[in-house]
Amino acid sequence: MLELEKISKIYKTGTFGGKKLLAVNNVSFDVKDGEVISLIGESGSGKSTIGKMILGLISISSGMIRLNGVDITTLKGCALKDYYRNVQGVFQDPFSSYNPIFKADRIFRIIREEFFPKINNREWDKKIDSSLRAVGLNPDEVLNKFPHQLSGGQLQRFLIARALLLDVQFLVADEIISMLDASTRIDVLNLLAELKSRGLSILFITHDLSLGYYISERAVILYRGCVVEMGATEQIYYHPLHPYTKMLMVSVPRLDRKWEEVEIKLKAKHLELPSGCVYYERCPFADKDKDCAKRPPLIEAESGHFVTCSHYMEVNERV
Ligand SMILES: Nc1ncnc2c1ncn2[C@@H]1O[C@H](COP(=O)(O)OP(=O)(O)OP(=O)(O)O)[C@@H](O)[C@H]1O
Ligand SMILES: [Mg+2]
Structure with missing residues (x-):
């Protein structure tokens, strides 16, 4: 279970960082194992900031985030690496997650160097093959390609496959559907639903209410960095x-x-x-x-x- 307890984020803004912006204000909620929670709010309400704090990409100004009871802000070295085996993020614009001059599978190589330095080639290829197939990609069609040779939906699946290589338990999915066309959207949503049925927890960040309804059991509504309402998706919507x-x-x-x-x-x-x-x-x-x-x-x-x-x-x- 991932728990957010009274977390806040203050950004320093202005030319010399003299101004302060309270982007997330005292937010608490939890995500249980195998649960999908939608985090819904208009642009600038602090959704991505919460996702980034969970992923350790930015510091938390106050409050605590715990995974299975362990405070993640104190993690270092091996413990932090273990955290990233369990918690991964996929973001809005699949193209910006790839360097256009490198083939897309380079992101797999980085994972190998970082997390599986001792694995042999045969085992590694098998691992890649099964994670790509788990997200509905044919390895022969996507490996060895540059990002521009793949569709947005394929790239987004590629990123989810990368997360699956790490036996991920918790996925932060930040607006991952927004840039996809309608039919690819449903494919990626169904993929998330399937991953959920295998026990993955997902924080589904969106400003699109219908997507939130489709995928989640609970919804958290954010306004100006504050939780204004949260509950079962049916309660919130109806x-x-x-x-x-x-x-x-x-x-x-x-x-x-x-x-x-x-x-x-x-x-x-x-x-x-x-x-x-x-x-x-x-x-x-x-x-x-x-x-x-x-x-x-x-x-x-x-x-x-x-x-x-x-x-x-x-x-x-x-x-
Ligand atoms: N690195 C930063 N430095 C200063 N202010 C920031 C930074 N990142 C975000 N902000 C500000 O914090 C607030 C919340 O931003 P955030 O990106 O979390 O919103 P969001 O809900 O994800 O919006 P969107 O739906 O547009 O993605 C906004 O006012 C934004 O301008
Ligand atoms: Mg955002």
Whole structure:
């Protein structure tokens, strides 16, 4: 199980790093073995920052991340290498993950040098063959090719195959479907579902609600670096409690309606409030004199369904 406990990330910005940006604010959730969790939020809400902290690519400003009870921020040397055997990431743009002047299989060679220095050629070839086949790639069709000779879907599968070489238990999948065409999307989603059925845990980062619904048991909704709602996917999609989640659900385009017919009933008041609820400025329920001026805590509104809103009971009444 991977646990995030009150993690925050402050980036230093500005010319001399004099400004600070709180990109992730006190986020806690866990991902159980074999579970897929969708991390959903608009651009800039801090999704990739959370993924990068899990992958150890950037430091954590405060809080703790644990894999099977072990704090990952203290790992060094062999223990850190072991962590990377178990936890790997695949990112949005498959092309940027490859150097265009090297053949795509070079990324396998790097893994071999780093993690399997003693393996013989025959065993290694067998390992590559089985991990490529596990992601539906024919080794003869993809090995020895330059990245531009492969499709985006093939490259994305290639990266997942690379993660599988390491007996990975936990995959951070950061917008890995966004750049693929519709039919390849479904292929890669089905591949993730199959890996999940074999026990892999996945943090599925997306801003696309329909993808989140397709793949995950639970969803975490992020707004300005804060968790505003989380729970079982059905609860979040069919019974959202936070005004932001509700707005997201109402705004999803439906194929059976033209956009002029869609009346988005939740209109923001655009009031200014520097502290307090993170959604205050856009929230139709925001009330300066009431609880919204304070930061609402994450409360369990129904079993396993958490929300940070003092007005969550009114949200479904009003729409
Ligand atoms: N290295 C960095 N230095 C400074 N600020 C950063 C850095 N990386 C990200 N940020 C800022 O942190 C915030 C969160 O960024 P992040 O990339 O985590 O968002 P995201 O939810 O993944 O967005 P997107 O959907 O566009 O990928 C943004 O305001 C972003 O500009
Ligand atoms: Mg991102």
